[in-house]
Amino acid sequence: MENIVPMELMAAGEVGHVVQVDGSPEVVHRLAEMGLREQVRVMMVQPGRPCIVAVGDHRLSLRMDDEAEIFVALTVIP
Amino acid sequence: MPLTVAIIGNPNTGKSTLFNALTGLQARVGNFPGVTVEKKIGRIKGTAEPIDLVDLPGTYSLSPRSLDEMVSVNVLLGRQTDIGKVDAVVCILDASNLERNFYLACQVLDLGLPTVIVLNMFDVATSRGAKIDIPALSKKLGVQVVATSAHRKEGLEALKAAIAAAVPNGPGPRPHPFPEVFYAECHQLASKLAELGRSDAPSFLVERALLDVGGYLETEWLAGSDIAERWKAALVESRARLKEAGCRVPAVEAKARYAWAKQTLSDVATAPAVRAATFSDRVDRVLTHRFAGLLIFAVLMVVVFQAIFSWAKPLMDLCGAGQSAVSNVVASLIPPGTLRSLLTDGVVAGVGGVLVFLPQIGMLFFFIALLEDCGYLARAAFLMDKVMSKFGLNGKSFVPLMTSHACAIPGIMATRVIEDRNARLATILVAPLMSCSARLPVYTLFISLFVSDEPLLGLRGARQGLTLFAMYALGIVAAALVAAVLRKTIFHGETPPFVMELPAYKWPSPWIVVSRVWDRMMAFVTRAGTLIFAAAIVVWAGSFFPGDHSQEFEKQRFVEQTQATQADPLKHRAMLEESLGKLNERMAAHPPTTESERAEWQQKLSITEGGLADLNVELKPLDDARVEVNLLRASLVEQSFLGRLGHLIEPIVKPLGWDWKIGVGTLLSFPARELVVTNLGIIYGLGQDVDESNQQLWSAIREAKWPDGRPVYGVPVALSIMVFFSLCAQCAATLMTIRRETNSWRWPLVTFSYMTLLAYFAALVTYQVASRL
Ligand SMILES: Nc1nc2c(ncn2[C@@H]2O[C@H](COP(=O)(O)OP(=O)(O)OP(=O)(O)O)[C@@H](O)[C@H]2O)c(=O)[nH]1
Numbered sequence: 001m002e003n004i005v006p007m008e009l010m011a012a013g014e015v016g017h018v019v020q021v022d023g024s025p026e027v028v029h030r031l032a033e034m035g036l037r038e039q040v041r042v043m044m045v046q047p048g049r050p051c052i053v054a055v056g057d058h059r060l061s062l063r064m065d066d067e068a069e070i071f072v073a074l075t076v077i078p
Numbered sequence: 079m080p081l082t083v084a085i086i087g088n089p090n091t092g093k094s095t096l097f098n099a100l101t102g103l104q105a106r107v108g109n110f111p112g113v114t115v116e117k118k119i120g121r122i123k124g125t126a127e128p129i130d131l132v133d134l135p136g137t138y139s140l141s142p143r144s145l146d147e148m149v150s151v152n153v154l155l156g157r158q159t160d161i162g163k164v165d166a167v168v169c170i171l172d173a174s175n176l177e178r179n180f181y182l183a184c185q186v187l188d189l190g191l192p193t194v195i196v197l198n199m200f201d202v203a204t205s206r207g208a209k210i211d212i213p214a215l216s217k218k219l220g221v222q223v224v225a226t227s228a229h230r231k232e233g234l235e236a237l238k239a240a241i242a243a244a245v246p247n248g249p250g251p252r253p254h255p256f257p258e259v260f261y262a263e264c265h266q267l268a269s270k271l272a273e274l275g276r277s278d279a280p281s282f283l284v285e286r287a288l289l290d291v292g293g294y295l296e297t298e299w300l301a302g303s304d305i306a307e308r309w310k311a312a313l314v315e316s317r318a319r320l321k322e323a324g325c326r327v328p329a330v331e332a333k334a335r336y337a338w339a340k341q342t343l344s345d346v347a348t349a350p351a352v353r354a355a356t357f358s359d360r361v362d363r364v365l366t367h368r369f370a371g372l373l374i375f376a377v378l379m380v381v382v383f384q385a386i387f388s389w390a391k392p393l394m395d396l397c398g399a400g401q402s403a404v405s406n407v408v409a410s411l412i413p414p415g416t417l418r419s420l421l422t423d424g425v426v427a428g429v430g431g432v433l434v435f436l437p438q439i440g441m442l443f444f445f446i447a448l449l450e451d452c453g454y455l456a457r458a459a460f461l462m463d464k465v466m467s468k469f470g471l472n473g474k475s476f477v478p479l480m481t482s483h484a485c486a487i488p489g490i491m492a493t494r495v496i497e498d499r500n501a502r503l504a505t506i507l508v509a510p511l512m513s514c515s516a517r518l519p520v521y522t523l524f525i526s527l528f529v530s531d532e533p534l535l536g537l538r539g540a541r542q543g544l545t546l547f548a549m550y551a552l553g554i555v556a557a558a559l560v561a562a563v564l565r566k567t568i569f570h571g572e573t574p575p576f577v578m579e580l581p582a583y584k585w586p587s588p589w590i591v592v593s594r595v596w597d598r599m600m601a602f603v604t605r606a607g608t609l610i611f612a613a614a615i616v617v618w619a620g621s622f623f624p625g626d627h628s629q630e631f632e633k634q635r636f637v638e639q640t641q642a643t644q645a646d647p648l649k650h651r652a653m654l655e656e657s658l659g660k661l662n663e664r665m666a667a668h669p670p671t672t673e674s675e676r677a678e679w680q681q682k683l684s685i686t687e688g689g690l691a692d693l694n695v696e697l698k699p700l701d702d703a704r705v706e707v708n709l710l711r712a713s714l715v716e717q718s719f720l721g722r723l724g725h726l727i728e729p730i731v732k733p734l735g736w737d738w739k740i741g742v743g744t745l746l747s748f749p750a751r752e753l754v755v756t757n758l759g760i761i762y763g764l765g766q767d768v769d770e771s772n773q774q775l776w777s778a779i780r781e782a783k784w785p786d787g788r789p790v791y792g793v794p795v796a797l798s799i800m801v802f803f804s805l806c807a808q809c810a811a812t813l814m815t816i817r818r819e820t821n822s823w824r825w826p827l828v829t830f831s832y833m834t835l836l837a838y839f840a841a842l843v844t845y846q847v848a849s850r851l
């Protein structure tokens with residue numbers, strides 16, 4: 001069973017893949033242009049507001065506004 | 079006509095590095111996104127046909143969100159009048175992150191222009207284990223693909239050849255990533271446009287118009303013409319129909335283009351294995367930690383500042399000695415008179431006084447370049463976002479503000495990366511509060527005079543470093559408060575969301591660091607040779623005229639002649655004075671115990687004193703003449719134009735603890751703040767003791783007195799001057815930049831007024847509080 005959480009709740013070092021990006025169409029589009037979109041693998045590097053996530057080999061720092069939310073399906077690391 | 083080739087690519091992929099390598103120019107390079115914010119044109123070296131290359135700001139897509147991205151897109155879509163039509167595009171991709179970069183590549187190929195795809199950072203990709211079959215990729219795309227490692231100048235020849243061949247080869251096939259409904263809709267729109275009388279619009283323009291909701295092509299392209307409304311309506315209808323068909327704009331673009339990217343790369347490139355936490359991530363966990371990170375940042379800054387003081391000190395002393403030497407040489411060549419005064423009191427004291435600070439400027443930029451190129455600066459932006467979002471700004475504002483510590487002009491230009499208009503304006507208005515390198519001379523002068531360099535915690539110069547840190551902190555705190563007020567009042571708005579890419583950590587490249595330091599030092603020297611030189615002459619004239627200097631020069635000539643003929647007695651007197659001092663010292667240290675010892679001391683003393691008294695009688699005419707010259711000089715400065723102006727404004731600056739000289743020196747440094755060092759150097763130089771062997775401003779400041787004999791300077795005055803200079807808008811070039819970047823005179827005026835008032839009141843409070851402690 002997949003464990004889906006909002007990205008804010010990921011702890012440092014946790015890995016997963018994005019299942020949904022909510023927010024205004026512009027924000028969602030911009031995030032996609034920068035590589036943060038559905039299905040990509042993400043790892044939380046520094047949780048908080050703003051946070052740093054690794055998207056593939058790139059690091060994005062982001063702080064969303066109140067309407068925007070990213071949901072991530074956590075990968076269970078054995 | 080040379081061909082025009084534009085460089086486009088995601089931010090921080092090495093576009094400017096490649097541009098420099100191909101053209102031999104020096105576009106600014108740095109390891110964070112958003113270094114380049116304005117286009118730059120250069121001719122490629124060593125090609126048969128002349129080719130002009132245009133370096134552009136990085137962009138993630140062709141639907142621009144910020145002004146810097148807009149610059150790039152305007153050039154590509156041929157909307158830039160001063161560049162004209164672009165003949166070909168070089169699309170630079172980060173080879174270590176191909177899939178994401180292919181999003182932009184797909185858009186660029188859709189433009190239907192001759193294109194060369196460059197896989198830069200190939201060294202990084204290879205070292206991470208990426209495998210890319212370049213010939214296969216090239217075949218699949220139908221355009222040339224070249225691998226480069228720009229910073230090592232690898233792959234440049236192949237790239238040049240590819241660029242030269244691109245135009246003759248013509249454009250490659252367009253990617254065609256969208257579902258057919260989309261193209262059908264575009265087709266309909268195109269015929270609609272033709273109906274409206276615009277059959278000239280190329281198909282990529284129609285596609286972009288449909289995709290960019292509220293973008294330029296929708297709102298402004300046809301604005302003003304009578305078909306604008308119908309065009310807008312047609313776009314809205316089209317999008318609605320597409321939505322029905324399950325093809326939602328703008329989401330469809332990301333979906334379609336990423337699918338295309340994936341499909342294109344599927345059998346030609348293996349992405350590097352995604353690794354778990356890397357070393358860089360572990361470093362980041364500490365450096366971006368909300369407490370540890372901020373603490374490290376603060377400590378780093380203090381260390382940098384103390385290093386600026388303790389390392390640059392010997393070099394500065396050397397420069398100062400050089401200045402005195404030049405001044406002495408001039409004095410020995412030219413007899414006393416207006417010309418000599420112009421050269422020594424005007425040019426050498428004025429320009430030289432500023433040039434003395436060159437080593438510190440160099441040090442400051444050395445550290446900035448180091449921190450920037452290793453990738454730390456972007457982390458600092460991340461750390462600051464947390465703080466700045468409380469004041470209505472975000473991490474995007476940090477880079478412009480950080481850049482402003484070097485100089486507010488590039489800082490203000492760098493605000494183009496901020497998407498939100500109000501957040502951008504607020505950042506522009508507070509950027510000049512950051513302590514730029516032109517403030518460094520003022521800070522250094524007063525800190526080295528009034529803050530002790532006794533070691534603190536075993537670190538030499540730590541106190542001075544801390545004081546300097548405090549001055550920088552003052553600018554930052556003021557900026558935060560002003561920004562908060564602005565965001566609550568005229569620039570209303572939510573704190574915008576913040577998304578920024580963090581560059582990878584890397585070893586700073588010595589070449590980038592050296593060339594950056596060199597650039598800035600040359601800029602400083604050039605400024606000293608032009609603006610400051612001219613200002614020095616004006617200020618000298620203002621403090622020399624209208625007085626009658628003939629008496630002063632006559633006396634001065636007499637002094638110099640007598641000094642030459644009486645060189646021996648003068649030397650003798652100096653010797654005796656020295657030994658008398660030593661005698662007294664020794665007596666104080668070991669008081670005589672026996673009667674005979676006392677008598678012996680007494681005898682030695684009286685011989686020396688007797689000798690001195692004789693010499694003083696002999697040298698009396700000389701001494702008197704010197705005193706007269708000094709009195710004359712002091713009174714001539716007081717009566718000069720600037721002296722009168724100074725006395726006029728003295729009541730305004732007196733509450734800050736300043737005398738008229740500081741007041742007028744400051745007033746005349748409004749065009750450029752480092753001029754204050756020049757102005758004070760000249761005003762003091764002209765009114766200073768002529769036989770003061772050390773012509774420098776430093777000693778003049780130490781010895782300056784009010785008419786009643788109290789020293790002018792002390793810690794409270796030094797603080798109030800530094801506070802004033804830290805907050806005041808004394809830079810015409812910055813105000814002009816604000817006017818250019820905001821397209822209105824309103825914002826430079828607002829900036830000037832609020833900063834000057836703020837500076838005055840802050841200096842007032844500082845002096846009144848500090849002098850009562
Ligand atoms: N490892 C590696 N580093 C590179 C290469 N090319 C450039 N760099 C480094 O990448 C950083 C960014 O280079 P820039 O040329 O400023 O990048 P840019 O694309 O112009 O960036 P913006 O103007 O911000 O869009 C610098 O630190 C360069 O030294 C490369 O091929 N390999």
Ligand SMILES: [Mg+2]
Nearest residue numbers: 093094113114
């Ligand atoms: Mg650049």
